[in-house]
Amino acid sequence: MSYAGRRVLVAGARMAGTASARALLSAGAEVTVVDEKAVPALDELAAAGARTAVGVGLDQLKEQQDLVVSPGFAPHHPLVVAALAQGLDVYCEPELAWRLRGPGAPPWLAVTGTNGKTTTVTMLAAMLAAGGLRTAALGNVGVPLVDAQSADRYDVLAVELSSFQLYWSSRMAPPAGAFLNLAADHLEWHGTFDHYSDAKTNVWRAARSGAGAAIGNLDDPLVAGLLAAVPGAVGFTVAGWEHGRFGLVDGMLVDADGVEIIEAAAIRPPGTHNVANALAAAALARWFGVPVDAVRRGLAGYRPEPHRNAHVATVDGVAYVDDSKATNPHAAVGSLTAYPRVVWVAGGQLKGVDPDDLVATVAGRLAGAVLLGVDRDLIRAALARHAPRVPVVDVSTTDDGAMDEVVRAAAGLATTGDTVLLAPAAASKDMYTSFEARGHAFAAAVRRLGSQERS
Known part of the structure; x- marks a missing residue:
């Protein structure tokens, strides 16, 4: 798609917005950037040739052709509503990156799901790298995709896509897409569960047209039902194995032909949900032609991202584990069921999601809870x-x-052999700047507790 002379309004001047504006300027577009705050990036973009303004952006919509939004802009945001009413094309940075791809641009292997996206794309990147391919995990993690389109830098990209990014897309069609799981989340943004689910299925846009691969979790009834309607689908399951599926045989991960990959017990972070993530990553890698040995080496050498079932310390016989990335109930149930007896640290922003089913599922494992x-x-x-x-x-x-x-408080509820688990089932920004900051605070508090116990 040519952007020469095209009038584009970019809403938001943080990482994604700034990267989008710079890419559009390089493509010859007439770019206007707005942000509700006078952030330093506005001055930098003005110096690069963009028009800039502080505010919601309604005054800048006139005569624009496109609106590029940061993922946080919900469909009911006033700027989005006005842009759509005006007939503008509204999309986000990954969609822009897709439209800007030139000849020889590296293909995308995409991952979405309510939980496990970052773990899966980083596992995938490890497998691709072990296969000798130049790669990176990008998209909803890492640097923006508009900065990673050069065939001189990458052979293939492992791309994490959120429901927001998929919602704000219309042409983006990665040749292979994996759907990990589906549970209620971000309902305050999407409005309904169906809208949330529909956005997620856009990861299979290429497969639905018969031009790509759809990979999905057969153990998740919702994903399995959606997958059944897509031609040429490939499933993965932790409940066994059948030819054509990725699964488990005698405690070993195996590919669609039954070739052994690695022991399930070797997967890190621990937990059945992370075995499923490894199978999804392996399915994408094998589809791309990565040899089984490279998939094995990638998983064996994989180092988990922080704040995902990460052991912090053992104090007085009690293990303290940081799973601050469990920002919704579906994520929390995966980590809570990985331990036999848990003192649960939970709470934050539930984002309109009911925790009732989660609590009912894990009640028998709880030795206590700190909220x-x-x-x-x-x-x-x-x-x-x-x-x-x-x-x-x-x-x-x-x-x-x-x-x-x-x-x-958690230490007071725990006994020897218990696990104190930070798995909040909620977002963090009511108290912390991010889930990472919340995890760091937990780990620092555990270390201080350990120091007090030793003194």
């Missing part, structure tokens, strides 16, 4: 319904000392 954050009352109510005998400590503190109070 924090804005929506902790909803989790406490679910615990009262499904685990009334589990002791619960409520931490209302929101200042810098909150996590120390949380960890001390």
